[in-house]
Amino acid sequence: MSRSGRRSGRDGQRPALHRGRIVEAAMDLADRGDLSAVTMRAVASALGVEAMSLYNHIANRADLLDAMVDRIFARIELPDTGDWRADLQLMARGTRTALRQHPWATGLLDSRRSPGEVTLQHHDHVLRVLGEAGFSPAMSIHVLALVDSYVYGSVIQESSLPFDDSQGQDDASRKLLEDLPAGRFPHLAEVARTRAELGRDAPGPEEEFEFGLQVIMSALHPGMDERQPGIRTAG
Structure with a gap:
């Protein structure tokens, strides 16, 4: 019988404890709060078990965070269309979707010293796509870092906006236009007026993200490390 007094499971027992359940419980805690809420004790409490029982499946909190990162990467499609730009765009959109669903993961994805199998598979896939397209290993790293930085930054910016929808954006533009001192910031006023109209x-x-993504994609091309001044490669 659980701590709440209710039986769970077909035979009155709790569902079997395993690594997957622990990771899902930890992600649920992070979704409802943030990463600081993810402790071994808190996860155990959410599962209705003693904290020590988690260590049969999870080595420690760092191992748990590694597994959470792996779970995020597992939700990002790894396309192989034969068109490297299409593949990168699909992965960028998939990453953005995953991070919008789990904002706590934005600062976590690239922070792990012991990345899991799925995390390694994700990065290896991206590097393979770029390598087969003709990018050098050094330039592939640049491209991967550029796209990741753009996606992560856009998610952080979007989550920080003081509105959640187009109506809120419209209201914010009108409020800014009303509050600006007359003639003091003409260019800002023009943009606010245009948005309000x-x-x-x-x-x-969504549109802003796609615009930036297309700009990045149009600027990238295999062999650019040999032709662009100021970009150095190993060797």
């Missing part, structure tokens, strides 16, 4: 048709986070 567009209303719900003004580009939102």
